[in-house]
């Protein structure tokens with residue numbers, strides 16, 4: 181893929197950023213005002229927004245490494261990061277609802293986090309999602325109208341001007357998929373055949389009503405991935421008040437009484453403490469954040485006592501309410517090889533499993549190559565083909581995350597519990613049927629020879645296929661939810677209940693998974709956290 185990236189500017193920022201690291205590593209206990217843990221989708225936004233004030237000293241700590249790699253920057257290479265050192269490589273527990281299968285749960289590790297390994301789809305969520313979050317939080321600032329303002333402010337939209345929904349002055353370069361593959365256009369044609377409306381963009385009116393189909397909006401700029409780290413932190417990495425520490429794993433939050441005073445970090449085999457003058461922000465993602473909270477004495481009392489961790493604050497919701505989109509890949513054989521373009525996922529569709537619903541509960545992303553599960557691969561994967569990642573946008577099943585033991589180096593036990601709620605199996609049937617109707621529509625006929633997976637199924641075979649095909653959409657969230665009930669972990673300002681100086685700001689705080697891919701909502705979470713921190717500390 182051709183690159184027109186401003187390489188000299190990049191090299192300059194990288195050089196400055198690297199200059200900070202050795203200096204910092206020699207004095208690991210230097211004070212900072214704010215410590216942001218995790219340089220992923222949300223953490224990148226917070227670090228940049230806080231560091232915009234030159235008087236504020238910000239430390240951004242990331243367990244993984246640099247994002248200077250073709251596998252990150254070339255949009256077509258995203259699948260090569262799965263299972264690499266850029267992936268935490270989590271594995272869920274065997275799930276009886278998926279025929280005992282233990283799903284891989286990739287999560288990004290390194291500058292940019294998920295936004296450096298993901299499929300680059302930019303999806304804002306549905307009006308209903310944000311209005312629900314506002315009612316859970318008891319704060320209208322989380323509602324759709326307020327969030328729409330933030331989206332307009334942070335986007336640098338490169339498609340057809342649409343001032344009602346889109347802004348052009350922000351750091352996040354968003355563009356419609358450029359010169360899309362014919363399969364993406366076929367998907368829009370198939371939608372129209374089935375009476376599903378198509379839109380110029382999925383981020384606007386389409387996500388205020390029953391759904392529709394559109395070409396995907398993407399974080400790709402000049403043929404290169406534009407992660408949220410690249411959008412927010414990279415241009416700021418030469419600032420002397422922002423320190424970026426890579427290869428450093430946060431082990432726990434440190435407290436003086438009930439006030440967070442810093443973090444314990446492991447880097448290059450050394451364990452040391454770093455102090456924060458103002459606050460610590462956990463943005464380590466929906467699996468590592470609840471783990472860190474528990475290791476710091478914040479969580480369900482019984483769980484903590486099971487591992488002999490002194491209880492600082494009993495919060496039974498930590499690690500609960502785990503949600504994720506579950507997907508069932510259906511695959512068609514193509515007449516000839518059609519090379520994927522952009523990230524290989526350029527068309528998206530949202531629709532309802534039942535007409536009486538007031539918002540879409542099904543989510544489809546087209547993938548321009550076959551993506552079977554390890555089970556459905558046995559049904560025969562065509563040499564040239566495409567897959568519809570057909571999934572549940574509003575699953576009812578809830579998972580749970582627990583510590584295996586008190587060792588910060590160990591991954592937690594992830595009971596993702598997909599399809600445990602019978603309503604999800606019902607929705608999954610509608611999802612697979614709609615998916616097959618789309619893929620077998622006239623619009624695809626010029627490109628497709630046959631439906632390869634699953635084909636015609638009776639009711640039992642359909643359920644068996646669903647359980648075999650289910651995989652994660654990689655949208656894990658909800659494990660430290662925002663709200664006001666007993667299971668809530670943070671309030672509307674993302675402050676952790678019962679302690680001072682500690683916030684959670686990442687996908688963990690979502691009360692419910694958004695209707696769509698989750699990185700754009702995580703950028704909003706970062707913006708909201710930064711705004712609250714600035715207001716609280718008068719910055």
Ligand SMILES: Cc1cc2nc3c(=O)[nH]c(=O)nc-3n(C[C@H](O)[C@H](O)[C@H](O)COP(=O)(O)OP(=O)(O)OC[C@H]3O[C@@H](n4cnc5c(N)ncnc54)[C@H](O)[C@@H]3O)c2cc1C
Pocket residue numbers: 217218219220221222223241242243244286287288289290291292293294295297298299300301302303428429430431463464465466468472653654655656685686687688697698699700702
């Ligand atoms: C393969 C894949 C494809 C996806 N595709 C899309 C897509 O196309 N569109 C979309 O919108 N979403 C997509 N997602 C999901 C999206 O990327 C995530 O929802 C989003 O990145 C989550 O943001 P976050 O801030 O919660 O956490 P993350 O972005 O995961 O960031 C967490 C960061 O914290 C670091 N960290 C974790 N633990 C520690 C520790 N103890 N110490 C220091 N650092 C730590 C991690 O290394 C990581 O960099 C995809 C995800 C994956 C994995």
